[in-house]
Amino acid sequence: MQTESARPHHRSSFPSLWRGVVFTFQAAVAAVAVVAVGAAQAQDEVLQYAGGERDIEPLTVVTDTTVSAQLVRDLGEKFVKVESVAEAGQTPGEVELSEADREAIGQADLVVYQGLGLMPGFIAAAEKRDAKDRVVLTERVPEFRLIEDAEGTVNPYTYLSPSLRQFSVDHLTTRLKKKLEPVAGEIEGNRLRVNIELQSLDRETDGLLEDVPRSERLLVTDNRVFAYFAKDYHFQLLDVTREADGKKAIEQINRNETPTVFPVAGIGGGALEDWLEAHRGKDVPESIGLSKALDALWLGEPNLPTGTYLGQFRENVSTILLGLKPLPAAGQESTERLE
Template sequence: MLNRRHTLLGLGAVAALAATPVVATEGRLNVVATTGMIADAARQIGGADVEVTALMGAGVDPHAYRQTRSDIAAMTRADLVLWHGLYLEAQMEDFFRGLARKREVVAVAEAMPKDLLRGHDDYADKFDPHVWMSPDLWAHVVQEVARALTAARPALADRFAANLERHLGELDRLSDYGRRVVSGVPQENRVLVTAHDAFGYFGRDYGFEVMGLQGISTQSEAGLNRIGALVDTLVERQIKAVFVETSVADRSMRALIEGAAAKGHAVAIGGELFSDAMGADGTYEATYVGMLDHNFTTIAGALGAEVPGAGMDGKLGAGH
């Protein structure tokens, strides 16, 4: 596991860390973030000192998303705009380059050490952007969010650093839970079949073979040849569960199940995973920790492990 006990801010020695983000002063920082995951990081670090707007809500696919007129208005009024980068928001890149000439705009995943990133055959010159699937990798993004907030409001550096240390501790605990809960999945069941290739970093961290029906972008097509090949794999290896995603239509996954059934092999839907978007606003699953808690618990339970029904802290499915 990566050592995350330092911060990019150099203020990790703050002695008294609050149990929740510390209270605000006047003049909240207006932050716009593209994805829910980045927005959650900004809220965790900024606490009551920031007002954060997420452009993409539950079930929204960032690979295909294009800015709306209201998005443009929000971003041009913001003190700070945070986007992911690594070609995740592929349809918006030109817009962000233009906006950066007028506003403070930060691609928070672009600062990650490139030797930690996965390449991909679909995009020879690009990296897999789905780094939030690994809490260890996401810690780098969270630190870059903290750096950007501090640069925008230097007077609040100590507060942001305290919140950062607290949240990094939460990510450590989440990563430990993931390893513990998936350890009960039998080795022969450690195959994760999903709608698109968003879970490569999960597979690398937790010892799973990952098969996505589509590539790392949902914009790539799942052709009949790919569906047929994956059906053959399900049958030959007796894989009993596949997973749908909240931000990707499930029709291709249903085709997989039907194709396997036609060859005499029953495949079930193991559950619905959060891939490129988090849960509904106001729920536990609308936080980064809740999103990954849900995924870890759902995957492990469907593939044969004994799991706590309500997840790491008994919060899954609790609603608001």
């Protein structure tokens, strides 16, 4: 006899399928709208700032992560030559600087990094440079919008909030314009374009998440990387490595019939999988699933959608949506409609 807690979640799959169709359609429309509207607005505004001399020596920039590196490229384009110390697939907090890394940081025209304790070794090396030769991307993020844990440690992953990333865009633009004065107009135009894209991404995400009631917006994971994302889009984020969060996760999963929990690539050490194995079929339903890993610590290969900040962000949103509102299994739709 199957107990109530072990019984697979049962929901009408017709609304779920419809939501899946609507979600796919919305995502396609939103993506086109971002490109069409954002690009059109940005192009008009970029033209106002164009006209700088183009034949200049590229600025050598060293960054901490691939996420920071892409922002530099988005703003500086061909006027920058960027190298990231932490490569794709490397967890920033686990990277140990080599002598070559320290030398590159010491000789770069500009050093750009996230700050807030992300990659302490990189920060220590960067702080040996003059203030005019380094940029802390989180320096202009309002303090009241930073998230601290119970021990007072500030969460460094502000870039998972498109609205907070705009503070980094503006700050980096100011510094790049000083370093690349002949093309300052073009860099300013790029700032406008990037911020329009971020604003469009924010609105797009809000629209897509309308299908998930706020009471059901639950991210059960084994870390706090997505804390800023959760705050912006009204999710409850529970880190099962914390005892109180683990107990609350069991309660919320059963109350909301949450179908999926979410690991993050490169962090957690399998703690979420261990937690799920320990509680599945006992404290939480046997049917609860483990989503594919969310990506946040590095960007994917350049030829993949996750190779850009916008592409990776959208991929994460899609993974979360399909995890919380999964499509019905093949044949399930027709069976339930007959019933």
